[in-house]
Amino acid sequence: MKFLSSLVFLGGVGTVLAGTQLFGMNLSGFEFGCAITGYCPQGSNVIPPVKSLGGADGAGQMQHFVKDDGMSIFRLPVSWQYLTGSTIGPLSTKALANYDLLMQACLDTGAYCMIDIHNFARWNGEIIGQGGPTNAQFVDLWTQLTTAYADNPFVIFELMNEPHDLDLTLWAATCQLVVNAIRTTETASHIIMLPGLNYTSAGTLVEGWGAAMAGITNPDKSTTNLLLDVHKYLDIDNSGDHTTCVTDNVADTFDPVADWLRTNKRQAMLTETGAGASTSCFTDFCAQNEAINANADVYLAYIAWAAGSVNSTYILDLAPSVKGKVYTDMQMTTECVIEPWKNSTAVAAPAWGLVLPAGTASTSSSTTSTTAKTTATKGATTTKGGSAGSASTSTSSFVSGATRTIVPATPINPKNSASGLEVAGMQVMCVLMAGFAVLTFML
Ligand SMILES: *[C@@H]1O[C@H](CO)[C@@H](O)[C@H](O)[C@H]1NC(C)=O
Numbered sequence: 001m002k003f004l005s006s007l008v009f010l011g012g013v014g015t016v017l018a019g020t021q022l023f024g025m026n027l028s029g030f031e032f033g034c035a036i037t038g039y040c041p042q043g044s045n046v047i048p049p050v051k052s053l054g055g056a057d058g059a060g061q062m063q064h065f066v067k068d069d070g071m072s073i074f075r076l077p078v079s080w081q082y083l084t085g086s087t088i089g090p091l092s093t094k095a096l097a098n099y100d101l102l103m104q105a106c107l108d109t110g111a112y113c114m115i116d117i118h119n120f121a122r123w124n125g126e127i128i129g130q131g132g133p134t135n136a137q138f139v140d141l142w143t144q145l146t147t148a149y150a151d152n153p154f155v156i157f158e159l160m161n162e163p164h165d166l167d168l169t170l171w172a173a174t175c176q177l178v179v180n181a182i183r184t185t186e187t188a189s190h191i192i193m194l195p196g197l198n199y200t201s202a203g204t205l206v207e208g209w210g211a212a213m214a215g216i217t218n219p220d221k222s223t224t225n226l227l228l229d230v231h232k233y234l235d236i237d238n239s240g241d242h243t244t245c246v247t248d249n250v251a252d253t254f255d256p257v258a259d260w261l262r263t264n265k266r267q268a269m270l271t272e273t274g275a276g277a278s279t280s281c282f283t284d285f286c287a288q289n290e291a292i293n294a295n296a297d298v299y300l301a302y303i304a305w306a307a308g309s310v311n312s313t314y315i316l317d318l319a320p321s322v323k324g325k326v327y328t329d330m331q332m333t334t335e336c337v338i339e340p341w342k343n344s345t346a347v348a349a350p351a352w353g354l355v356l357p358a359g360t361a362s363t364s365s366s367t368t369s370t371t372a373k374t375t376a377t378k379g380a381t382t383t384k385g386g387s388a389g390s391a392s393t394s395t396s397s398f399v400s401g402a403t404r405t406i407v408p409a410t411p412i413n414p415k416n417s418a419s420g421l422e423v424a425g426m427q428v429m430c431v432l433m434a435g436f437a438v439l440t441f442m443l
């Protein structure tokens with residue numbers, strides 16, 4: 001029996017979110033070649049976004065995204081086959097070490113880093129728990145991954161990329177088993193992303209898969225740190241395969257999903273979204289991400305697709321170009337990923353919602369010694385150095401659970417400093433302690 005300190009706080013009265021708490025980028029490459037059948041041919045198909053492994057400089061990209069753009073979360077797709085080789089079983093030590101190079105580079109930026117098993121709920125054409133790999137084999141995969149990152153709550157576990165065409169009830173039951181295993185293996189509580197059907201489409205969450213996936217609980221029956229995982233593209237078939245956008249996804253998807261999340265007292269992350277560099281897409285993608293930020297009480301993050309080992313031959317290329325040490329973002333990244341976040345106005349956090357402690361980059365260690373100073377973590381305004389039981393105490397116990405010393409961040413975007421928030425028209429007093437509670441649960 002052990003006690004696990006949760007990494008989250010309950011949002012409280014007066015907590016204010018200025019845009020989503022996190023936003024960031026997919027770092028693509030370790031999953032290259034994966035098809036929706038769950039076939040993931042290896043060898044030269046895979047181009048890890050790790051310089052020493054022959055791919056893009058993912059580490060440099062992430063440092064740039066954090067330092068220059070204020071990003072705070074990265075999704076690191078990888079295929080099951082990459083990790084275990086051609087047979088299901090133990091993780092290959094070499095493969096895990098390779099993937100860990102990207103993971104550590106991500107964690108070094110101070111960002112949240114999401115493991116994405118990019119297999120569409122399948123292995124070589126067969127569905128997990130439904131004729132293909134057994135539930136026990138999938139549980140074993142996640143038990144091994146959890147063991148590798150057991151005490152680092154900056155690592156987020158996304159159980160699976162884009163399940164589709166399978167039995168929803170059975171899939172939810174499979175995911176429940178994985179959640180149980182993660183919770184009994186971890187030594188610090190991780191955020192787990194629950195991926196629903198239709199390629200995790202946000203567009204069919206409300207009438208489709210939302211209720212079943214939201215029924216998954218922790219062993220103590222709470223839903224703390226269990227977030228709904230959604231994807232959405234803006235082209236004609238929601239695939240991201242077309243250069244032209246036909247919808248901004250606001251009225252038909254993200255507004256109703258936000259209402260559903262509020263009604264059900266849940267939160268979600270948009271872990272994949274992207275758009276080609278066409279006029280229609282600039283309009284629609286910007287509008288979509290503005291709406292996500294405007295509903296920051298229920299959307300914890302959005303993560304654009306994709307940087308990493310992609311290049312200009314790919315229509316959703318968001319890899320920054322680099323000359324010497326100077327990175328230049330794609331225009332789409334600047335205008336429709338970063339600006340909607342920077343320009344967003346304040347949203348009150350829901351009383352029941354999760355507010356992350358400082359998890360964003362700390363590039364300056366000199367700021368960490370100051371106490372009783374207001375620190376606006378991106379998204380959540382928190383006060384350090386408060387009275388016992390405040391965010392201060394919680395934050396340090398959170399940090400001490402990590403394998404590395406990740407210091408609470410200074411605001412990486414001036415907009416989120418206290419004065420920036422006032423300028424942004426904040427009317428609500430940021431009394432942070434009110435309503436904050438550390439969730440401790442026992443397994
Ligand atoms: C999947 O999408 C179809 C077509 O939009 C929809 O009718 C169905 O409810 C969705 N299923 C789930 C489980 O989300």
Ligand SMILES: *[C@@H]1O[C@H](CO)[C@@H](O)[C@H](O)[C@H]1NC(C)=O
Binds near residue numbers: 310
């Ligand atoms: C761009 O990416 C594709 C797909 O990974 C690859 O085949 C191609 O060689 C790359 N081109 C350049 C110029 O790097």
Ligand SMILES: *[C@@H]1O[C@H](CO)[C@@H](O)[C@H](O)[C@H]1NC(C)=O
Binds near residue numbers: 286335339340343
């Ligand atoms: C964000 O604000 C800047 C400065 O006011 C403005 O130039 C830019 O167009 C805005 N971006 C969006 C996406 O609204």
Ligand SMILES: CC(=O)N[C@H]1CO[C@H](CO)[C@@H](O)[C@@H]1O
Binds near residue numbers: 032241
């Ligand atoms: C638009 C796009 O490429 N989306 C992709 C995200 O995830 C994988 C990429 O490896 C694709 O299968 C999706 O279509």
